[in-house]
Amino acid sequence: MAIRKRPVQKIIKIDNRFNDDPIFEPIDSLPEINSNIFWLIAAQVKDQGDNRITLSPDQIKREVGYNSHISNKQIAKNVDETFSRLLTIQLSKEEKDEKTGHVNKIRENIFKRSVVDTNTLETSVEVSDSFLYLFNHLEHWTRFSITQYVRLHSNYSRKLFRLLKQWRTVGKKEYKIDEFRKRLQIPKSYRPTDIDRRVLTLCMEELCANFQNFKITKNYRKGVRGRKLDSYIFTWVPEKNNQQDVYYDSSIEDTNSVYYIKSNPYMDEKQKFRALDRFYGFTLGTSEKEYKEGHLHSYFLPNKLHKRQRRTAFHRSDLKSLTQYRHAQFAQLLSVYQEVYEKGFLTPEDKEDLALLKMGYEKSAEDRERDQKAEKERLKSLENRTKEMQAKRDEGHYSIDFSHAGQDLNDSLSLFDPTDF
Missing domain, CATH: 1.10.10.10 (Winged helix-like DNA-binding domain superfamily/Winged helix DNA-binding domain)
Structure with missing residues (x-):
């Protein structure tokens, strides 16, 4: 084997x-x-x-x-x-x-x-x-x-996370109450109020980092005396088909996650602080205390982690060097930074990092164009030399097909349209 x-x-x-x-x-x-x-x-x-x-x-x-x-x-x-x-x-x-x-x-x-x-x-x-x-x-x-x-520590969050990821490009999934109990293996003794406190609260605070605008809605049965809970509806912004699969990088994923938490319109400040603590593995209350102390260095990284020694030109210690990101990865980071910038939440240090990301994006575009051009020229030269060799062979035992050469050179897997920037 x-x-x-x-x-x-x-x-x-x-x-x-x-x-x-x-x-x-x-x-x-x-x-x-x-x-x-x-x-x-x-x-x-x-x-x-x-x-x-x-x-x-x-x-x-x-x-x-x-x-x-x-x-x-x-x-x-x-x-x-x-x-x-x-x-x-x-x-x-x-x-x-x-x-x-x-x-x-x-x-x-x-x-x-x-x-x-x-x-x-x-x-x-x-x-x-x-x-x-x-x-x-x-x-x-x-x-x-x-x-x-x-990064998920609740068994309920982990199971629900995997179930909802099956519908990640749809952006919505509804579970009848009995099916939800069965799927998450919730004890029969749990009443709806217990599910709220022990299951849904945890799921909301942990999963909001992985689904943009994550929301949990209770659906009540119509035409029944009193309020009879019928189902739970989970909604979020649908992902693109190739999102987080091509050119994966943890620093990009972390950037998205923090933005998803802080920009979620269905959570109050207290919930967001708790969600950030769960995401970073902090003691509950750490993010809120840091916020009240003021002077955050970055929208995307808590001061507790920002104090680590900088390894690159970026202020954020978790970002890699400019030479380690691909063109599509720069586009991913820029997309989030631009959205936060337009909302007025970037710190001065974040704005300097944004300028570096723009430089990296433009440089990587130039490098990609140059490399594609050089590769096409190399393939064309190889094709011409091969045709000359084949012409000299009377018996024609060898043949090389270059009809598809170079077709995969375009970065068709890029997750964003370069014209956006």
Whole structure:
């Protein structure tokens, strides 16, 4: 079996049947660290068939929210524990043996093989044949980033987040009260007021960072004496089809998330402060206290994190250098900065960062044009030389087709129209 080593994939993409099949419900009840490890692995096995996927402990530590002091041995122990818990997820089926005619009862786990090397502490995993459909050749799928997921700490928020991401380009999803209880595995003893306090409040404060203008509406049954709760309606601004999938970058995602929280028209200031604390992992009350103390350095980054040493020309310590962003990524950042600028909320330091982003956007456009032109010229020269060689070959055993050369050079995956800036 081939071992595939490649950069860590940040985007999880899984078949929608995962959301509907009760066999996978135990995953939503996993302890937080085990759940994070499972979804990190799910991101790596996407479109990899039955190849063995290997992750180092450093890669796992970096992506799933471990504290810096956690040892690699502890990580390996958590990984092994995760696989042990996943053994409860089994597919049971019956198959007839063609030779004997006997009916065999078969049980298969989601991962047919997991290995934790006790020396290198590397983790390797292979998906079972019966579960390949979850991660490969997907027609109807749910997509989200591992960074977004590990920042959610409520099991209710995590499950609802994944369910709503299935409808991310629609911008609306309604659940009847009974279905909502079942989907989120809410105890039967919870009354609607308990759901408000223990489920919806948390979901609102955690998910508003991932859905622009996120709103939860209660729908009451008509024609019934009194107010009988019928369903919950979740709405948000629909995402573009290629949003947060192409040219993914965590600093861009964080920029969007903070803007989504602060600009949400359906939350009061108190809720927004709590949402920011949950997003950053702060003690509740930290963001409100910082705001009251005044002199925020950035709209997008709390002073507590802004104090870190600057690594680049940007004032924001979480932004990368100008040379590390692609043209489409500059466009993503500029789009948000422009909206906040027009509302008058950018700080002086943010405005200086905005000027740098504009410079980077213009420079990256020039570089992209130059590179595309050079590549087209190179392909044209290669095509001409090849035609000359072919003309000299009387037998014509070799032929190279350049009819499609250069067609993928245009940045068709750009998420914004450059003419917007």
